[in-house]
Amino acid sequence: MNGGNTLKAMRPVIIFALIGIIFMFLAPYVLQLFTIINLTTAIALAVLALSLALVWGFGGILCFGQVAFFGLGAYAYTIGAINFGGSTWAILVSIMVSAAFAALLGYFVFFGRVSDVYLGVITLTVTLIFFSLIRRTSGPEYKIGNAQIGGFNGVTSPPLNLPWDTSAFLFPEQVFYVAMAALIICYLFCGWLVTTHFGRVCVGIRENELRSELLGYDSRLYKLGIFTISAGIAAVGGVLFCNGVGRITPDVFNLYNAALTIIWVIVGGRGTLIGPIAATFGLFYLTSALGGQSVLNNNLVLGAILIFFVLLVPKGVAPTITDWFVGRRKPRRASRRRRRAGLRDKVKEV
Amino acid sequence: MKSDRDRRDVIVETRNLSMHFGGVRAVEQVDFTLFDKELRCLIGPNGAGKSTFFKCLTGQLTPTSGEVLIRGQQTTGAEPHEVASLGVGIKTQVPNVFDGLSVDENIWLSARRWHKAKRARTITAETIERLKLGDIRREMVGRLAHGQRQWVELGMVVAAEPWLVLLDEPAAGMTHEETARTAELIKEINTQAALIVVEHDMQFIRMISQQVTVFHEGQILMEDTMEAISNDKRAREVYLGNRA
Amino acid sequence: MDLVVAIIFQLVYGIANLALISLGLAIIFGMMRVINLAHGEFLMLGGYTVVVATNAGVNIWIAMLILAPLVVGIIGVIVERVLIRWLYGRMVDTLLATWGLSLLLIGLVTSIFGASTATTISPPLGIIRIGDYSASGYELFLIGVTIILFIAVFATLKLTRLGLVARGTMQNPEMSSALGVSTTRIYMITFGLGAGVTGLAGGLLAPVTGVLPTIGATYIAKAFITVISGGSAILAGTATGSILLGGINGIFAFITGPTIGEVALLVAAIVLLRLMPRGITGRFFRKFL
Numbered sequence: 117m118n119g120g121n122t123l124k125a126m127r128p129v130i131i132f133a134l135i136g137i138i139f140m141f142l143a144p145y146v147l148q149l150f151t152i153i154n155l156t157t158a159i160a161l162a163v164l165a166l167s168l169a170l171v172w173g174f175g176g177i178l179c180f181g182q183v184a185f186f187g188l189g190a191y192a193y194t195i196g197a198i199n200f201g202g203s204t205w206a207i208l209v210s211i212m213v214s215a216a217f218a219a220l221l222g223y224f225v226f227f228g229r230v231s232d233v234y235l236g237v238i239t240l241t242v243t244l245i246f247f248s249l250i251r252r253t254s255g256p257e258y259k260i261g262n263a264q265i266g267g268f269n270g271v272t273s274p275p276l277n278l279p280w281d282t283s284a285f286l287f288p289e290q291v292f293y294v295a296m297a298a299l300i301i302c303y304l305f306c307g308w309l310v311t312t313h314f315g316r317v318c319v320g321i322r323e324n325e326l327r328s329e330l331l332g333y334d335s336r337l338y339k340l341g342i343f344t345i346s347a348g349i350a351a352v353g354g355v356l357f358c359n360g361v362g363r364i365t366p367d368v369f370n371l372y373n374a375a376l377t378i379i380w381v382i383v384g385g386r387g388t389l390i391g392p393i394a395a396t397f398g399l400f401y402l403t404s405a406l407g408g409q410s411v412l413n414n415n416l417v418l419g420a421i422l423i424f425f426v427l428l429v430p431k432g433v434a435p436t437i438t439d440w441f442v443g444r445r446k447p448r449r450a451s452r453r454r455r456r457a458g459l460r461d462k463v464k465e466v
Numbered sequence: 467m468k469s470d471r472d473r474r475d476v477i478v479e480t481r482n483l484s485m486h487f488g489g490v491r492a493v494e495q496v497d498f499t500l501f502d503k504e505l506r507c508l509i510g511p512n513g514a515g516k517s518t519f520f521k522c523l524t525g526q527l528t529p530t531s532g533e534v535l536i537r538g539q540q541t542t543g544a545e546p547h548e549v550a551s552l553g554v555g556i557k558t559q560v561p562n563v564f565d566g567l568s569v570d571e572n573i574w575l576s577a578r579r580w581h582k583a584k585r586a587r588t589i590t591a592e593t594i595e596r597l598k599l600g601d602i603r604r605e606m607v608g609r610l611a612h613g614q615r616q617w618v619e620l621g622m623v624v625a626a627e628p629w630l631v632l633l634d635e636p637a638a639g640m641t642h643e644e645t646a647r648t649a650e651l652i653k654e655i656n657t658q659a660a661l662i663v664v665e666h667d668m669q670f671i672r673m674i675s676q677q678v679t680v681f682h683e684g685q686i687l688m689e690d691t692m693e694a695i696s697n698d699k700r701a702r703e704v705y706l707g708n709r710a
Numbered sequence: 711m712d713l714v715v716a717i718i719f720q721l722v723y724g725i726a727n728l729a730l731i732s733l734g735l736a737i738i739f740g741m742m743r744v745i746n747l748a749h750g751e752f753l754m755l756g757g758y759t760v761v762v763a764t765n766a767g768v769n770i771w772i773a774m775l776i777l778a779p780l781v782v783g784i785i786g787v788i789v790e791r792v793l794i795r796w797l798y799g800r801m802v803d804t805l806l807a808t809w810g811l812s813l814l815l816i817g818l819v820t821s822i823f824g825a826s827t828a829t830t831i832s833p834p835l836g837i838i839r840i841g842d843y844s845a846s847g848y849e850l851f852l853i854g855v856t857i858i859l860f861i862a863v864f865a866t867l868k869l870t871r872l873g874l875v876a877r878g879t880m881q882n883p884e885m886s887s888a889l890g891v892s893t894t895r896i897y898m899i900t901f902g903l904g905a906g907v908t909g910l911a912g913g914l915l916a917p918v919t920g921v922l923p924t925i926g927a928t929y930i931a932k933a934f935i936t937v938i939s940g941g942s943a944i945l946a947g948t949a950t951g952s953i954l955l956g957g958i959n960g961i962f963a964f965i966t967g968p969t970i971g972e973v974a975l976l977v978a979a980i981v982l983l984r985l986m987p988r989g990i991t992g993r994f995f996r997k998f999l
Contacts, residue, residue: 240934419815
C-alpha cells in the first residue's frame with residue numbers, strides 16, 4: 117500500500133475475485149436459466165454499487181445521484197446500439213458519454229469547491245432532472261438518430277452481440293458470463309486503483325482534504341478523476357442492466373433507485389468494495405422474495421433496513437465483521453506492545 | 467543602516483498585507499520579511515492576527531489586500547496546494563493528519579508527492595527513524611495521543627524536504643519532554659530550511675528563537691530578539707503582562 | 711392587462727406554493743441543522759389527515775387548519791424522540807436515516823390505504839374572475855395563508871420567549887443548557903413545530919393535488935432544493951429561495967411549458983449553489999432570521 121507489495125495489499129480482493137470466477141463457471145450448471153437471467157440484472161446493479169463504493173467509500177465524495185451515470189450509460193448504450201446496428205461500439209460510447217458528463221459536472225462542482233451535503237443535493241438534482249426530462253419524451257419527435265427515446269415507456273435495448281458478427285446475439289448464459297466477467301474485472305480494477313498512489317491520495321483527501329492540499333496535492337483534480345472513473349464503471353453497469361432486463365426506462369433515474377444505491381453501500385460497508393457488492397445481491401433477493409407477498413411493502417422493508425443500519429450498524433456489514441475478527445486477534449499483540457511501551461516510558465522518565 | 471542581513475536572500479515577503487473579515491481587521495497593512503535559513507517566531511496575544519497572517523502565507527486565506535511573495539513569486543490568494551508545491555512545509559494549529567491511515571502511510575503520502583515509490587519508501591523509513599515513530603508506525607493516527615499526532619504531522623512536513631517550514635503552535639499540548647524534543651527537531655530543520663513558528667509557549671520560544679516578531683491588533687509591534695522584547699515596556703504591557 | 715394580472719397571479723401562486731411546502735423543512739434545517747428527507751411524507755400525511763377526516767365528516771377547514779398540523783406535529787415529536795435525537799451533529803447520517811423513514815412511511819401508508827388515491831376532495835372557495843380570465847379562489851387563499859404563516863413564524867421566533875430560547879439554543883446549545891434550558895426539549899418542540907407547519911401545508915394542498923402515498927416524492931426535491939439554495943436563515947432563505955427558483959420555474963413554464971419549467975428550476979438551483987455554496991443567505995441577508 118505505501119508502495120509496498122501491491123499484490124499483497126490486494127490479497128482479499130484477489131481471493132474474492134477468484135471466488136467470483138469459480139462461481140461464474142459453475143453457476144450455469146447448477147442454477148436454472150431463469151435464475152441466471154435474474155442474476156444478470158443483479159450483477160448489473162452490483163457494478164453500480166461498486167462504482168458508488170469507489171467514489172463514496174474511498175473517495176469520500178457524497179454522490180446521491182450515482183444512478184444518473186448508470187442510467188445515462190444504459191440509454192447511451194441502447195441508443196448507440198440501435199443506431200450502430202451492433203453492440204460493440206455502443207458499449208464504448210456508453211462509457212465515454214457517462215464519463216464525459218461526469219467530468220463536466222465534476223469540473224463544475226469540484227472546482228467550485230462545493231462540498232459534502234451540497235454536492236449530494238446537486239447530484240441528486242441531476243438524476244431528478246434526467247427523470248423529469250426523459251419521462252416526457254414520449255412523442256415520435258424525440259429521437260436520436262434512428263432511436264426513439266420513448267418517454268416513460270422507455271426503449272427496448274438491443275442485446276449484446278459477438279464483436280465480429282452483429283447478427284450473432286449472445287445467449288442468456290453467455291450474457292451472464294459477460295456480466296460476471298465485467299463485474300470481476302471492474303472489481304479487480306477498483307481493488308488495484310485504491311492501492312495506487314492516485315488511490316491513496318483520494319483516500320487521503322477523504323480523510324482530510326486540507327492536509328492533502330498542504331502536502332501539495334490538488335484535491336480538485338483527484339476528486340474529478342475518481343468521480344469520472346466511477347461514472348464510467350456505473351455506465352458498464354448500465355449496459356449490463358439493459359441486457360438483463362431487456363429495456364431501459366426513465367424510472368432508473370428516480371428517487372427510490374437513487375436511495376437504493378446508497379443503501380447498498382451503507383449496508384455493505386463504506387470503505388470496502390466487496391461489502392456493497394454482497395449487499396446488492398442480498399437486497400436484490402430480499403426485495404424479489406418480498407415482491408411476491410403483499411403484507412410487507414418493499415418501501416417499508418427498505419426504509420426499516422436503512423434506519424436500522426444507520427442507527428445500529430453505521431459501518432455496514434463488511435467492516436463490522438472485519439472489526440469483529442480483528443478484535444478477537446488483537447488482545448495478545450496489544451498487551452505485548454503495551455508492556456514494551458510501558459517499560460520504555462519508565463526509561464524515559466529517568 | 468540595515469546590516470549583513472540585507473545581502474541574504476529574501477524568501478518570504480509581505481507588502482501591505484491586510485485581511486479583513488467584515489468589520490474585523492485581523493491583519494492590517496503588514497510588511498514582513500524573512501531571510502533564507504532564518505528561524506523566526508511570531509508571538510502576540512490571542513486575536514493579535516498571528517494565525518490569520520499565517521493562513522495568508524499558506525494560501526488558506528486570500529488577503530483582502532496587499533501581496534505575499536515567496537521566493538519572489540506572487541502567492542497572494544494562491545491555493546494551499548500551490549504554495550505547498552513550491553516546497554513549503556506547513557503544520558497547522560489543530561493537527562491536520564489522516565486519522566484513518568497509519569503513521570507510515572501518512573508520512574509516505576508526503577514523501578511520495580516528490581519522489582517515486584522506492585525513494586519515497588526510503589525517505590519514509592528515514593523520517594520515521596529520525597522522529598522516533600518506529601514503535602507506532604502501523605498505528606492509526608486517529609488513535610494516537612495529541613503529542614504523537616503533532617509529531618506525525620511534523621514527520622509529514624519533514625519528509626517533503628521543504629526549504630521553508632511554517633509551523634503554527636508546534637508545541638501546543640505537549641509535555642515538557644516532548645517540547646524539548648520538538649525544539650531540537652526545529653533546530654535540526656533549520657540547518658536545511660527557513661522557519662516561521664507561531665507560538666505561545668515562552669519557554670519553547672526561548673529554546674529556539676533568533677528573531678521574534680510581535681503581533682498586536684493585526685500589526686507588527688516590534689521585531690527583535692527575545693531578550694530585547696522581554697525587556698521592552700510596550701511588549702510587556704501588550705503581551706507578556708510583566709509575568710515572563 | 712387582465713392577462714398580465716392573471717400571469718402574475720399564477721407566478722405569485724407558484725412562488726407561494728414553493729414557500730409553503732419548504733417552510734417546515736427550513737425551520738428544522740435552520741434551527742437544528744437536520745435535513746429531514748421524510749419531509750415529503752410529512753406533507754403526505756397532512757394531506758391524508760385532511761382527506762380521511764373530511765370523508766369521515768369533519769369540517770374541511772377544521773381538518774386543514776387544526777387537525778392536519780396537530781397530527782403531523784405529534785408524529786414529528788415522536789420521530790424526533792425515537793430517531794433524530796441519536797444523530798445530532800451527524801448530518802449525513804440524519805439524511806440517510808430520514809431517507810429510510812421516508813420509505814418506511816410510504817410503505818406504511820401504502821399498506822394501510824392502498825397505493826391509489828384515497829378519494830379526492832374538491833377545493834373549496836370557487837372561482838374568482840380577473841377580467842376575461844378566471845383563477846381559483848383557493849389559490850388566492852393559499853397565497854394569503856402562506857404570507858400569514860410566514861408572519862406567524864416570524865412573530866413566534868422574534869417575539870415570544872419560546873422563540874428566543876429556541877434561537878439561543880440553535881446558536882449555542884452549550885450556553886443554553888448552562889443557562890438551564892432543556893436543549894432536548896427545545897429540539898423536540900422545534901422539530902414538532904416544523905412538522906406541524908409541514909402538516910398544515912400538506913393538508914392545505916390536499917384539495918389541489920390529491921393524495922397518494924408517493925406524493926411526497928414530488929415535493930421533496932423542490933422543497934429540499936429551495937431550502938438548501940436559500941441557506942440557513944429560515945424565513946429570509948425560504949422567501950428568497952422561493953422567489954428566485956419559483957420565479958424562474960414560473961417564467962419558463964409560461965414560455966415553454968411545465969417540463970422545461972421544472973428543469974429550469976433545477977438547473978437554476980445548481981447554478982445558484984455553484985455560485986453561493988452556502989445558499990443565498992450564506993452570502994446575503996445573513997443577519998436575517
